[in-house]
Amino acid sequence: MLTRFAPSPTGALHLGHAYSAVLAHHAARGAGGRFLIRIDDIDGSRSREEHVAASLADLMWLGLDWDGEPVRQSDRLAHYAAALDTLRTRGLVYPCFCTRADIAASLSAPHGPPNGPSGAIYPGTCRNLSATEGARRVADEPHCWRLDMASAIASAGALMWDEAGQAMRAADPAAHGDIVLARKDAPASYHLASTLDDVAMGVTHVIRGADLIASTDVHRLLQALLGLATPVYRHHALVCGPDGKRLAKRDAAASLASLRAAGADGRALAADLREGRLPAGYSLRMP
Ligand code: GLU
Numbered sequence: 001m002l003t004r005f006a007p008s009p010t011g012a013l014h015l016g017h018a019y020s021a022v023l024a025h026h027a028a029r030g031a032g033g034r035f036l037i038r039i040d041d042i043d044g045s046r047s048r049e050e051h052v053a054a055s056l057a058d059l060m061w062l063g064l065d066w067d068g069e070p071v072r073q074s075d076r077l078a079h080y081a082a083a084l085d086t087l088r089t090r091g092l093v094y095p096c097f098c099t100r101a102d103i104a105a106s107l108s109a110p111h112g113p114p115n116g117p118s119g120a121i122y123p124g125t126c127r128n129l130s131a132t133e134g135a136r137r138v139a140d141e142p143h144c145w146r147l148d149m150a151s152a153i154a155s156a157g158a159l160m161w162d163e164a165g166q167a168m169r170a171a172d173p174a175a176h177g178d179i180v181l182a183r184k185d186a187p188a189s190y191h192l193a194s195t196l197d198d199v200a201m202g203v204t205h206v207i208r209g210a211d212l213i214a215s216t217d218v219h220r221l222l223q224a225l226l227g228l229a230t231p232v233y234r235h236h237a238l239v240c241g242p243d244g245k246r247l248a249k250r251d252a253a254a255s256l257a258s259l260r261a262a263g264a265d266g267r268a269l270a271a272d273l274r275e276g277r278l279p280a281g282y283s284l285r286m287p
Contacts, residue, residue: 001033
C-alpha cells in the first residue's frame with residue numbers, strides 16, 4: 001500500500017489537514033506500506049516556500065514520518081505538458097480565449113454562468129472555433145486549454161471507481177462542464193497534475209477529504225483518457241469548527257502552529273485523530 005498527503009503551500013495546515021495526513025499515514029504504516037508527501041505548488045502566485053517548511057514541521061510535530069524526499073509539482077511541469085499534448089492530439093482539448101468578463105457576459109442570466117463543482121460552468125464559446133482560427137489566435141492571444149467534456153465522456157464511456165469499504169461508485173464528471181486543464185500562469189490545473197502525480201508516485205490508495213469526491217469524477221475520466229491506472233479512493237469526513245462549518249485556512253485557532261504554541265502534544269493529537277477524537281468544539285461531518 002502506498003498513500004500520500006499533498007498539501008498546497010498557500011497557508012498554514014489546520015486540524016483538517018492533520019486528520020487527513022494521520023489517516024493516510026496510518027493506513028500505509030498499518031499495512032507495512034509507504035507514505036509519501038507531495039507539495040502541490042503548481043500555483044506559483046499563491047505558493048510560498050515558508051508554508052512548505054512550516055507544513056513539514058507540522059507533520060514532524062504530529063510524529064508522521066514519510067518516505068523519500070517530498071515530490072514537488074513545480075518539478076513535474078514537463079509531464080503535465082506531455083499529457084496535455086496527448087489530449088490535444090486526440091482533439092479532446094481546445095484553446096479558450098475568453099476572459100472572466102466574456103464568460104459572464106455570454107449568458108444573459110443575472111448571476112452569470114451556473115456553478116459546477118469546479119466553479120463556473122463554461123458556456124462553450126470557444127469550443128467550436130475552427131482549428132485554423134484556434135491555431136492563429138494561440139500564437140498571439142492569452143488562452144487556456146479546456147477539456148471538451150462531452151467528447152471526453154463519449155470517448156471514455158461509463159466509468160467507476162473503487163470507494164474503499166463501499167460499493168463501486170459511478171463517475172459523473174459532466175457537471176463540471178469544460179474544465180480548464182492548463183493556462184499560462186498555471187501550466188496544469190489541480191485536476192490534471194493530481195491525476196498524473198498520483199499514478200507517477202505509485203499511489204495505491206488516495207485518502208482525502210469528502211469535499212474532493214466531485215474532483216474524483218474528473219480524475220477518473222482523465223485516467224481513462226490517458227490510459228492510467230486507477231487507485232482505490234477513500235473520501236473521509238471533514239473536520240468542522242465550533243460554528244459547524246468546515247475548517248478553512250483562515251481559521252487561525254485551528255492551525256497546527258497555534259495548537260503547538262498553546263502547548264498541545266502533537267503525537268497525542270495524532271493518536272486521537274486516528275481514533276476520530278477531536279479537540280473540544282471540533283467535529284467530523286460528511287458534506
Ligand atoms: N493540494 C490539494 C489540497 O490541499 C490536494 C488534494 C488531494 O488530496 O488530491 O486540496
